[in-house]
Amino acid sequence: MHKKVIGKTIQATIIHIIVALCFTGAIVLSIYLFYGAKIEETISLVSKVAIEKQKQQIQETIITEENGMENYPEYGTQYATIEIPRIGVNLPVYFGDTLEILKLGIGHSSTSYFPGEGGSIIYMGHNSKNVFRRFSELQLNDLITVKTTYGEYTYKIYDMQLIKETEVEKLPIQKQKEILMVYTCYPFNNIGYATQRYVVYAELQK
């Protein structure tokens, strides 16, 4: 009796579970047929928002550019030092321009090129005592040296301009000529909120 009953019970149970799985399959298939594209779209959108990878994406954007370098520094890491002998500056340069980075030293705008790539390089720093407080002492033909983890580059100042914080067109991104643009807030000894920027333009010497 037992064997027969148990055998039949197992058989019926398996059939019922298979039927239940068929229900699931049918529902999944229907959803996929009707909403498959939308679901895929949503998942890829959410995956894009799963952006610990945001840093990598910024790097990838630059890497895909023509003549890009092979190994870019990770966003937020120091990859160089900047030396401006005239004003006694010798500071670390970090890839990125968040307020957090600017606390540590000089920031490198992630939308600009790297030294040696032959394009616009944009650096920025606070006008505080330990950073660019003495920026006003800079003169034309002064030298700026950027020592990176992959080479040393020297730039000569050829222009200095006072711009409004909104005049981004005065910091153009191009790839015809290697130009280093370094800016800080103006006035240098201001008290309160600074709406102007003092930009130093320097071209590559060696």
Place this chain on the structure above:
Amino acid sequence: MIKQIIRYIMAILLTISIIIFTFVSRISSTILSENYVLSKLEETNYYEKVYEDVKSNFENYIYQSGLDETVLEDVVSIEKVKQDTNFIIRNIYNGLLETIDSQPIKDKLKQNIAKATEGMNLNITQEQAIETLVETISGEYTTTILHFGFEKNINTGYQSLVKYVTLAKRIALVAMVVCIFIIVAVSTRRIYRIFVFISMSLVASGTFLVVVNQVITSKIDIQAISILNTAISVALRNIFSELLGSMFAYGCGFIVVGCITIIVANLIHNIRKYNQKNHTKEEA
């Protein structure tokens, strides 16, 4: 035959209703619940992280202002951050559009700056720059607390979402009751079928929840979700993980309960059938 078809159709509809009901119930008791979200914020040290962000943003403005960091002393506290964050959450969940009061921050900052610049002969331009700095810092505070510029859209969106979720929950519940009623009505002669069909629906819906969970976790790295800042990201990761985890747990529960009921129902049915057969044989 017709009864059998009706049973299968009802079982599929019951499966869909269970899935919708489970999903909607979990959503309304997690993401759409004000108390749940507030408890998660507390659990993930959200307020502390936001407070750190606020302090850090303030410092960045002070660095470029020519003022000393001491002007930030007692300008903002973790209690104020908590109070304002909860205020914003309540705004969202209650459809209100009240704004954060940043006046105390402005007042304290002005007071500190006045103390720090005491004795300096400030000109009009510098006074205006200080005014702008105070406005910018208090604005930065509001932005850091709000995180979004579209609070109004979230508020109205939330209200209509709650309406639809409640409606979907009710419809799913009514559909479940109707399906079970029809299955019972067409299976009065063989009661075991009632249990088997309802259990099949449970197993099917459980499997669906488990499969969906696996698909989502394999395609999206929940722990890598990073939105706006660390505080929000950690809270969201926690909420999503818990939501998916509970869906998975419900799915597994449904499968286990469904399988056990199918086995028991089939076993009882087969024992009865066997006894009946023996009884008929003995009578013969």
